[in-house]
Amino acid sequence: MSWLLLLLTIALVCGSAPVFADDDERYMNCMNSFDCGNIKGVGYPFSGSDRPDYCGYPGFELGCSNQDPEITIMRSTYKLLGVNIQSRTLNVSRSDYTANLCPTLLSNTSLNPNLLNYTSDHAEVTMFYGCPSPSPPALSISQFTCNINDTVMMGYFITANLSLLSGTAPSLTSYLTTCNNSVKVPALQSAIVPILDSPTVAQLLEAINQGFELVWSTNDSLCDACESSGGLCGYNRTTTAFTCYCADQPRDFECSSSPQAPSQSTSMSSFLS
Template sequence: MSWLILLPIIALVCGSAPAFADDDERYLNCMNSFDCGNITGAGYPFSGSDRPGYCGYPGFELSCRNQDPEITIMGSIYKLLGINNQSRTLNVSRTDYTENLCPTLFSNTSLTPNLLSSNSDHGEVSLYYGCPSPIPSGFSAQFTCNINDTDMMGYFVTVNNSVLSMTAPILITYLTTCNNSVIVPAHQSAILPILGNPTIAQLLGAINQGFDLVWSANDSLCDTCKSSGGQCGYNQTTTAFSCFCADQPQEFECTESPQASSPSTSMSSFIS
């Protein structure tokens, strides 16, 4: 067979090989990564920007505001400082305590049950607002706030209340008379240096270092899906994990189509 006849046949057989146009739309969309600020290449379980909701697990929707990546957890907005895929850990900080200790709303940090949990370096700072005067002597970790046009005195404590009740029972009794209290997580390693010098600047620095959260989002299923060449996602109709493959979604992993090897077989027959 002459090459003049063979070339059109090769073009006919191979012309549709890069069949990206025929690939499942969800498979293609979930190839995209979330990129914002210092966070790049974020995939499953996260969605946001070029990653539609079905590319991530519910509760891991990311947004980008002025090149600051953010995640909303139980109605509160956190700045996303880092992602460690190996340990499946997020490093986040509360956006309402970025610049000062005076938020517009008083809210504790709540984590999504069975989805996010604290790691071993977890510590907490207790903030008290609207406290009466005078304060017990020997306690200097105080600050002032004007919240909703109301001036108030506040205090912060870097040890938990059980320890404080043993070491300073008068102080813990006093703090219970404050109008509001908020618990803000931080790395325990960042809190320890504040014990000897409790300044507002040091406290804000510790809070802005964030704290770590370990996620759980069908990760073992995603590992199986990715190893089979698929893209991890979520079926929003059945509310279950889904493995998006080039041809169609599968429950756990992609299976090779019987037709996948036919082009090469046909090619060898023509060349021979």
């Protein structure tokens, strides 16, 4: 009886092994989504948390700090407010302007245009720091004071393009160019409208904290073909190329129903059709 039980156990173990052997580890890992705070179910082109870096595209690594999702873009950290996979857009805000207009490091927002671009609902607010005091009495612009690195400085902000003001307000343009620094912070055009009627620091911070929208472009057509074939999109950091993770093994473009990988010409013709 014991021999029969032993043989039955061996048969069950051996019989179940191929089920797990056929599942590629990278495919299984890329099934995980990024979840942090109110951001749930985020997949390609993003990596982070339970998603290894090969599950996302370079430059789209996400972090989670105290249930606050964040993303680093060109070495600057942004709060991640929302992701729309269907429209391939994300909403982010400058982390250094969450509480006030006086960050320790004054830097403009910069993007890699090959990966990210602003949507049509885009506007910019320009902050000027270290401006001469007192300002000319004729200037009616919004003023604020900062203490940055133990240096107290006067600042101003405008929601219009400075070059457009040169014709209508030359004295304002001339004065602002004498300030030590200027920083452009993106915002939604719709969020800027209330500032035109009430140009206060509180209104400006509220607009900045609503974030701004970016649209991404990361092998989108290849990813669509990969997912249509039952695969999961990823990126090979060694070959620096798009990879389609399939249940059995990674492929260049899309998964195949047969054990053999499809030829490159076959996959590419399928992608182009």
